[in-house]
Amino acid sequence: MRYTLLLIFLLLAVRPLAAQTDSRHRFHFTEPACVWEEQLPLGNGRIGLMSDGRPTDETITLNEISMWSGSPQETANPVARESLPEIRRLLFAGEYRKAEQLVYQTFVCGGAGSNHGQGANAPYGAYQLFGRLHLKHRGISPEVTDYVRSLDIDSATAETRFRSGGVLYTRRYYTSFADDVAVVELTASRNGTLSFDMEWSRPENARYYADSIAGVVIEGALPDGQGGAGVRYRGEARIFLPDGGSVTCRDAAVELRGATRAYIIIALATSFGGNDEQETVRHLMHDAVTHRPLAELWRAHTTAFDKQFGQSATIRLGTHPNEQLPIPERLRLFHQNGDDFALPALYYKYGLYLLASSTRVGGLPPNLQGLWAHQTQTPWNGDYHLNINLQMNYWPAESGNLSHLHTTLADWTLAQVESGRRTARDFYGADGWVTHILGNVWQFTAPGEHPSWGATNTSAAWLCQHLYRHYLYSQDTTYLRSVYPAMREAARFFADVLVTDPRSSWLVTAPTTSPENAYISPSGDVVHVAAGSTMDNQIIRELFDNTLSTARTLSVTDALLGTLAVKRHLLMPTTIAADGRIMEWLEPYEEVEPHHRHVSHLYALYPGNQISTEHTPDLATAARKTLEVRGDDGTSWSMAWKICFWARLGDGDRAWSLLSRLLRPATVRGMSYEGYGSGTLPNLFSAHPPFQIDGNLGGAAGIMEMLVQSEAGHVELLPALPSDWSASGSVSHAKVVGNALISFTWKEGRITDFTLRASAPYRHKLLARRGLDSLNFHVMGTGSANREGDYWVFDLHFGDVIRAIDSSRIP
Structure with missing residues (x-):
């Protein structure tokens, strides 16, 4: 028996559990x-x-x-900086409507900005056919x-x-x-x-x-x-x-x-x-x-x-006769019957394909439409929206084992820093760098021309999450050292501009928004602009944490780091309102659109990880209620985000329900989007509407999030497995934090075999559930595998391989 086991492990060591290619990664029209x-x-x-x-x-x-x-443009607006103290005074005095009016009058970019999404002939420009x-x-x-x-x-x-x-x-x-x-x-x-x-x-x-x-x-x-x-x-x-x-x-x-x-x-x-x-x-x-x-x-x-x-990640969820049908008919029947599980597996691989096809090392990031356009005035200028859309494009990159493509976002982010310094100085009188919601190839970092969406100033901080995220998955300290100055300068900006709310004593950003929702003030006014928002608090806290962690990793000493540590604890924590939901603003205001497509105040659940069912169960329960009230409808990228939320909450059936909505057939005739509008177009493009690639890429990230999670300090397999998918399936070449690739299969909801291949020294913790508690793990290399409570702990070096197989499979 010992020799049989040895032979099996040797064979598996040189051959992945799942095939590297899959002929089902194709679709057709007739x-x-x-x-x-x-x-x-x-x-x-x-x-x-x-x-x-x-x-x-x-x-x-x-x-x-x-x-x-387009071309680089002058965006400075001296009136903005001059009006900042008065805007803050009005907000803290509860005169929200007056504060917003002053923001609308003064705190906007110089010039036309994006020209309200019609920038093809304006300095802002547009991506074009x-x-x-x-x-x-x-x-x-x-x-x-x-x-x-x-x-x-x-x-x-x-x-x-x-x-x-x-x-x-x-x-x-x-x-x-x-x-x-x-x-x-x-x-x-x-x-x-x-x-x-x-x-x-x-x-x-x-x-x-x-x-x-x-x-x-x-x-x-x-x-x-x-x-x-x-x-x-x-x-x-x-x-x-x-x-x-x-x-x-x-x-x-x-x-x-x-x-x-x-x-x-x-x-x-x-x-x-x-x-x-x-x-x-x-x-x-x-x-x-x-x-x-x-x-x-x-x-x-x-x-x-x-x-x-x-070697990009692959998911298999069985086969189905509908795989032989033209893709429009397959989409229609999926919406009707919902039993073609091979379709979401194809959709996942298609998302990775679109990412690999629309950006490359040394190039530009994928824009709102990736790189595909058939107009000279593309929707919303085909630019980079930085209150979620550009970042969502990269959500599947790391776990999908396309880490090298993440560097295009890093390169683009670093290219914004110098312009962002000018914007920080011109608009806030602050050091560091900042950018707002709009981004293009001309280093536009100023507030947009309409503050209801253009005043949000945490976009640079959100981009810095991606700088740090790539390090977590790659463990590349040379890379980390190259991006640390941008992270530090983004943190420095917020260390300068955070002000104390006299009503609560918390540090807040002012003015800001909760993209792109509005609230009803105590006087009954509909207002977008606020002092502080939950999303801002979560992103800034994460930025400070990541900057401090990076400094420790690189053995950097800096007086600013002490300031960040102090101010991080003065940010308002994510708070549960009396109705049991996560508060979206500093006060429990009523939102104007309860079903708004943005769910910005759950950033800490995903893509952040400050909220989890394990470490913050009360906040996780409140996040669940927030999602219940927000509802499942929305534009396609919004549905993709909600898939990720429900996966983080461990609710695979709800995530599957959202994915089924994302795959609803949408059709186009002329400029009219028919069917469900938001959903999936005949060529599997995601319909906002119109087409936005973030729905495809966010949806792909959500599918993997249902099957593998690794950003909360440990690896968990099948954390949100839908009941419909439990019979059997496999994942190959999924990447996890610590620069390792994982492949595994499951039957009846239990892991039957498992491989982890380390590409960097790292201590991996694997939650021992879904059958992993009964498997025997073997190390090929110089590392070790030990059981510690609810976890398998693997101390591995570069090139080590961990294998486990269900003994019931051995003849």
Whole structure:
């Protein structure tokens, strides 16, 4: 028996419990896309591609992550700083309406700000469509058969296949992770039957021409919002024919005739950051077509993509016959029956795919739409909303084993610090740095143009949570040292601006809001602006704690640290009102919208961890009641947040109910969102509405949160397992705090096997429940495994592996 056990453990040590790829990570349509939200998204973190897949008149929409109009702008407003003492006096005197009116008049950015979400031609700018490539196919009847459009997540490849006139046409699309170009491969099953015309279009600020060398070209400059030209851009699409055919140029189009196979190589670039867009395109195109044979482009792409994505976390929840159905029908039947558990497993992997496709190391973060846009004026400017939306985009990164992508948020955050220092000085007369709700690529850190949402000033502190969170999962002290100054300076700002509320003696932020809700003041006024909010207290307390912890880890000594330690204890604690709910403000005011989509005052439950069922059971009970009153409806990102809340509370069935709501089918016709509006669009994009990627990424984080949690000081498996999922399932390559990967399977709600692979020295505590109390753990390496009360404790070193298997599985 000893030899049998040894053999089993040796075999398992070299082979993960769950397969690294899953053929079910794909979905398809059986007709062309009627609207953009039915198209299949591809991206390599910089360039994006979506095709409508029409057999005859095909449109390919292309994006580039830095395609931003606008420019840096002067946002200082001297009146704001001058009015600050009076605003605070009015708030502390209970004259809330007067205080808000003064804030509205004075405490706003200089200039137009985001231009109320219409910033494409303002200095603030907007993320924009790059351009559209049109393929007018010749010799294909509009009446086709055997039509399929599909997306394979594991290879980041889309495909369109159909028959017309006895010919099988196949089109394969990908945005190469190896060569940084977009590629469309077209083939026909009969020689010489592939013919099309190709040209660019864009609604504005573009010119096009055809060139015998460059193919079809699009170029132009976006408005800087101040009367001049801003970011320049250039795109080239060239046709390569390995098996014959002819190409001619005519005006702004290229005509292909009589081919059997064709490659369209598309290179895009902008001048953002001082880049030479023309030279970049030239080099990209040259390298793509000379470094390897054209037939090897796709293999190089899939190999490079697998290196980044192949070890990302995977969830399996069984199989279902509906996996073979077109995705719109599958969504409809899921909403009707709710028994296709493989769909949420696909949705999870799709969320990780969207993150890996819309950002990359050294690039920009995913914006409100990731990197996909089909407009020049994207909704809300396609910018970075910092009162939850940008941060939510990164919630699945660490646990999903895509930690390297988290650094793009760190880089963007560090780039805001200098502007944030000016804003702190100009608006508050304070040291340190601050940013508010709006963010773009031009380092906009000032309050927004409307204080009901623009006055919240804890966004930098929230961003710093992500700086620290990446360290928790990576244990990289070199990285931590690089971000500590930004954390310290954000904490320094609040050490300067916190003031004492004379009514309660607590330190508070003033003015502020509870995004984006309003309250009814004692005089009956509807007011947004307040002195202090529960979310502010929770975020600032967390910032001070994380800054102090970082200083200890790095052996930093600093007089500011003592100030932070003192002021941290003077912040108002999270408080339970007489009705049993968490108070949203410093006083138990009645909220104007009891079912508001934001639940900001539960930040400490998620993504923070100051509220837990284990350590603060009274607050956890109050959080539960808060959620009950808030209700389950909301926009898609709001439902995603609530999934995370209920998972942290250990209520898997309620989290599953919210996830089912998130997966409700939403459809688009023109500009009208039908069905349930908020929910899931036919291509699995999340509908706010309109499409916002945070619902996808927050939903993915919530699904993993139901199965693995590790941020409360220990690891817990299946902490919020829904009853419907209890029969069987598996998780592979989930990352936990301490830089370790966990894989496990379960049957009838009990863990049957388990692996932990350490990538850093760390002491892991694993809660011994769900069958883990009866497993025998074995260490392969120099570490140790011991039982301490309710926990298994693993003291591990780099490369150590912990394995456990249910002995009942051994023959």
